Amino acid sequence: MSRILIVDDEISILKALQRLLRVAPCVYGNKQFSLEVVACEFPSEALKHARQGEFDLFISDYRMPEMDGIEFLKQARALQPDAARLILSGYADLNALVRAVNEVGIERFIGKPWNDYELMSAIAQALAHRELLLENRQLADLVRVEMGDKTAEQIEAERLERLEPGITRVNWGPDGSVVLDDDN
Template sequence: MSRIMIVDDEVEILKSLRRLLRVAPCTYGNKTFNLEVEAFHVPAEALERARHEEFDLFISDFRMPGMDGIEFLKQTKELQPDAARLILSGYADLNALVRAVNEVGIERFIGKPWNDYDLLSAIGQALAHRELLLENRQLANLVRLEMGDTTPEQLEVERLEGMEPGITAVNWGPDGSVLLDPEFQSKDPS
């Protein structure tokens, strides 16, 4: 099951996309993706959800009040660097497109109104590309392990850091104790 988040300030667009993705198959090559879709019309709410749940693909409108699509996707990239990203927009601003590719690494720009087949194809392609990148990373890790360039422990630390950045960091106190709250590091207990 592939998890997709769609963000657009127009509620009718979200309804239309959810309806399409519920009834139409999303395929690429010989692979069909089963989709679980979450839709948000407020980018800040979507970002909060992305802080707590993992998604395979983010699709965002470009122009939205409060936060544009590029900024939203940039923040999701920091939270979930392995997720794919698409921009869906009625505005064909070349500078914005270049910015989206350079800063966010979007897979595709899809214009509104969209062609259903093109949209489904772009989603399938983005999800297949993501799977391929993750598989290549696993294979590269196996090669590094075989060649002695890494250890199973180092690979596990990398995996954990990818899931939850900072989880493997330990804050040591001056007396050798582990500090659970970093704000206490600067305070003198005496």
């Protein structure tokens, strides 16, 4: 099941997207994706969800009162760098599009009002591309282990670090003890 987080300050847009994603097939080639959708009206609420659980795809409106979609996606990427990212916007601002590609690495910029088929196709392509990137990383890691460039333990530590940043770092005290609380 692919998890998608949508953030848009317009409730009607969120409801329309949820309805579409519930009934329309999400297919790329011979791969069909079943979707679980989390919808948020505010970027801060969406970031809380991103801190609590893993998502395969973030879809964000561009213009929102709390923060723009690019800033939201930058923060979401910092939390979950492997998730795909799309911007859905009624404003066709070329500078915003360039900024989104350069700063956030979005997969697509989709205009409002959207064509249902094109939106579902873009979502399926983004999810398939993400799966391919993750599979390529796994294969490259296997080759690195086989070649002796990395150990299986190093690969696992990198995987854990991607899931929980900071989990593989240990703070040592001057006496050789492990420091659990830096607040002293």
